[in-house]
Amino acid sequence: MPKRTRILAVGTALPDKVLTNHDLEEMVETSDEWIVKRTGIRERRICSYETMMSNSGASELGARASTVAIERAGLSVDDIDGIICATFTPDNFFPSTACSISRLLGRDNVLAFDLSAACAGFVYGCTVANALITTGQCRTILLVGSEIISKSLDWSDRTTCILFGDGAGAVVLQGTDDEERGIIGTHVSSTGSLGDILTLPAWGQKRYMSMNGNEVYKHAVRMMSDATLKCLESCGLSCDDIDLIIPHQANRRIITALARQLGVPIERVVINIERYGNTSSASIPLALDDAWKDGRIREGCRVLFTSLGGGITIGSAMVRF
The missing domain is CATH 3.40.47.10 (Thiolase/Chalcone synthase)
Incomplete structure (x- = not known):
């Protein structure tokens, strides 16, 4: 296998x-x-x-x-x-x-x-x-x-x-079979007790998204940072080993605060939210595509994906290209 x-x-x-x-x-x-x-x-x-x-x-x-x-x-x-x-x-x-x-x-x-x-x-x-x-x-x-x-x-x-x-x-x-390439490790988790800060009902009269933006912001950086550190720990790596971060494009302030929290220079973070807004599950592959076209995805580079969504769901993945 x-x-x-x-x-x-x-x-x-x-x-x-x-x-x-x-x-x-x-x-x-x-x-x-x-x-x-x-x-x-x-x-x-x-x-x-x-x-x-x-x-x-x-x-x-x-x-x-x-x-x-x-x-x-x-x-x-x-x-x-x-x-x-x-x-x-x-x-x-x-x-x-x-x-x-x-x-x-x-x-x-x-x-x-x-x-x-x-x-x-x-x-x-x-x-x-x-x-x-x-x-x-x-x-x-x-x-x-x-x-x-x-x-x-x-x-x-x-x-x-x-x-x-x-x-x-x-x-x-x-x-x-190349152990030097591919998905090195992931960490995914959820905090259901915070589910009501970001919702989209499936049934009933109000079938629109609702969000408590202040609460989302308050938890997002901490949770994404924690998921990242746990992912890195499972890989035997540290933040210094990250060549590029491709975060979920939710909000530029969240992205810059996350980079600061992890101690990663903003130049090593892919940000394209200005053109696409928050596209949820599509945002990381959209940013990956931009980074690949710009020549930022090089052979051997370690790229971190990290995200947070309604649920609350949290996840990070380390990939070596």
């Missing part, structure tokens, strides 16, 4: 529509200056109203990102034997978004399921995919983070509608 799980390639997909802070000034009582100062966000991508109302948006974006990732990995869809989709905005309760992605890719007879861990979904997915591959149950897994968050927002609520965007990212994960 493989000793490690490597990330072979990443692909992304975004809606065409760009919603700027100036556009939001026309919709709610806010300003570009206030949004940038408090969040670091300048614009985000939003699906069309027709896509929001359809039962196919997350799977279609996910399939587009997956196609790019598979091509970049130099593989064909027939090489994929597992699909995991991290999402809290699925097209349907069932079939799963992962099954819909498999249909769009034309790949039947594969393991396929959705994973719900909100903004920590991608790191949770890395953990699960690594376990499936290193125990020999799958050889090549497509891990997708795909979100149509715009359909879950109250567009009159300025505390939430300014923060989020739509998008998808996918990575191809494959087993390897």
